[in-house]
Amino acid sequence: MKAIIIARQELRSIFRERRFQAAAAILSILFALSVFGAWDYYASNEKQHAEAARTARAHWDNQEDKNPHSAAHYGTFVFKPVYPLSFFDRGIDAFTGNTLFLEGHVMHEAKHRAVADRSELSRLGALTPAFVLGILFPLFIIVLGFGSIASERESGNLRILLAQGLRPADLFFGKTLGLGVVVLSLALPFLLLGGLGLAAPGAGAEDWQRYGLMSAGYLIYLGCFIHLTLIVSAFAQRANVALVALLGIWIAMCLISPKAVADFAAWSHPTPSWQAYQEALQYDLKNGVDGHDPSAEYSKKLEEETLKKHGVSTVDSLPFNWDGFIMQKGEEHETYVFQKHKDALLAIYQQQQNLLEASALLSPYLLVNLSSQRLAGTDVHTFHNFLAAAEKYRVALVGELNNDLMLNFKYGDWDGKRDKAFFASNKKFEYRGPAFREVWQISRPAMALLFGWYLLSGLLGLFVFQRIKPI
């Protein structure tokens, strides 16, 4: 009950201050601007990518008559999907290629990173809803709350309050509640406005689930900052000192630690250079079946085994087209090698990611950033989910072409051709991003850590308040 009185008093004093009005107005304008800047991000990108996907398929379907293996080299393009929530948090979207060329024998890297079409200024960040909520909103809390206890102490109110028998815990809960209501009075309209940006392109039920979790994540994150602000304010002798200390904490948590930890992770778990990666890849590729080079050692061995198995002496006596068979065997080996190296690379990313999560102790911003990107579908995991699906499709499509070559063409018949009807009947790339359940599963650790941060900072707050000095 006493906590509610404290909360009410805190609310009244904050709402009355010009500082609140000014800060709230600025933050609201910035949030509105961020939504204005981002609302068509999804719609416009989605439209372009869907159009590109249709055109690429039309190119495949309507290609000139050609041998199935020539078609495998002609290849096709698939495009990184755009997710509705990317308007809210762009995450790594601009830093991953959006076009992937699929052809026989090779697993290509995704090309065309959006950032490459922009200037170096774009590296300084963009005004998105996630930026306002993750970076700027905590400052709003600091500006409103730095004097919450320190000013009461300076004015002598704290002494009176405690002398009247107010329990420190009530003081803490009251102040938390007061600041919490102020934060909600702004954050909830923001999140609702963000919801409009999601409703506009007609998001599905899963997107709303993701958005709900994302919103919860941001609210918990802001809760952490309420606790931190109160702790520092209770600790500091003067409001001035509290403000400077809190600003220092904010800078360390939101500006410095993400970059510093990412750099540290990169030096602790370095990714290979282009040359090193390619050399390792080429080494493994050479030590296997080469569909285009029948003289290669492994191809020769496979030939001997196959001939023996079928009881014939030459490849043209086999009951199938040896060319198609060897192509597919080569493809299988190449796919295995490419995937092996890709997996090793992903393992390095994962180690870097683990370090990032482990350093959550330093900053809840890292956690909210991570979970927000995951839920928005703009994180590394979602991107690699797409790459894996594209690779699976490549293997299936090339397999379909090799199979046709093996069963329906004679050995050595490289001039035999397939027409449009055949190509139009080839497998289509149908990809939907990871399901909500999967996303939730991988977001859980970061979300749990974030909640842990909230609880621990709350407990620390209680502890500090128990030892609060009235003067």
Added chain:
Amino acid sequence: MFLLQLQYEWKHLSRNGAAWLLLLFLGGAMVFGAYNGRQRAARQKQAVQALKTAQDEKFAALEAEADSIVKGLKKMEQWWLDPTNPLTVGLLRKGGGTLVIEPAPGQALAVGMSDLQPEAYAMLFGGGAARGSSDYDNPARLALGAFDLAFVIVYLLPLFVIALTYNLLSAEREQGTLTLLLSQPVQGRRIFVSKMLARFVVLSLMATLLFVPSAIWAGIGAGLTAQATGATLLYGFFWFLMALAVNMLQQNSAFNALACIGAWLLLVVVMPALVNMLAEKVHPVPSRAGYENALRTADIEFEKMKPAILDTFYDANPALERKPDDAKSPRDWWLEELYLLDIRKAHVADIKALYEDKSQSHADFARKLTVLSPALVLHDYLTGLAGTNRDAQLATQEVLESKAQTWLDWFAAKYAADAKLQAADYAAIRSMLEPVQPKQSEGSSNGLLWSVIYLTLMALPLILGRRRQMMAAI
């Protein structure tokens, strides 16, 4: 008087625990930024060296093999593996040359776009292909941006200046030392000016002593370090004047702190984000998703135009016999393709230009908006100085493309003449593979101009303020 103040300011700051803490923090950040720069440079050097070694080994092996073939010691059945065949060596898939790009000298100062720039450019029949380790970098790290010296200067240095200036005058009043100061037999204005100057001299010394060794350790040359130090001090001076202007408002220290931090937040954190948002709105850059399709559509059109274009080829080369497709030898086919290459390039030039123009308008507009904040002006200046901005990247790209054209023409001419590559040719090939020095973007005077404008704006309250106001401020 000034020396006395200087001595006082030095003593005052050197006995202030918080000031030492801030200095330690800024120093730590600079050392970490410099360390990152060193690491990046070392990694890139290693990557570039690996590319060079691989290339040297490849051409040495090809040359030796070509020599054996020319001397009749070895036979090569497959033309696509023949090291005396210009097409195989110069342009086909497993052949081709690689132009290695040396790292920009100032990369450790400002990473800019250098973490996305390839380390090499492969020259192949189908055009150039970038060879970059950034293909394998964790995109999450690229998205978070680099912790480089530019970050420390642009983002953190103002905080250091603000923290040691926001209460320069207000604290004297709050602590009651002001009366003592004014009771001295000296003019208030003189006290004010020399106090200000003394504080700035001390701050500049601190910043310089931290920055210069860090920059040198990071491997940035003395010239670049000197220029960057100059820019850093100008930038620091802007924030110093800004904090003084806030002090002139005669409010308490808490107000001053909030106002200074508000200005920092607006100019350093919000403005860049806002500028990027505006640039995106006013000059949207289309997603490149449509790009490869557009190229393919153009290619399909080109295939239809091909017979007519080849008419001109055969008209110009009456010695060559035009054969039906199924009777063409690989050589017939490649001679046609080599002829078609430039025409094909011209055919898709519009598509490339369309995307590049949009991207350029976006970048130009964003650059114009840098005038909205000194932080952006400085960032622009530092990346320009470091040779890691977009302009430098485009300039390097231009060099690469022209070298690639020379390469292509050389091999095409050899192939057309049906020449066999020999040892002397390999020497010529090597000379075309000299590493490319990164281009610096042309320096712009914009940065300096805007620095002067900003400094004047910030100094206005001090210049225009009447004596009485100054006295009141103290």
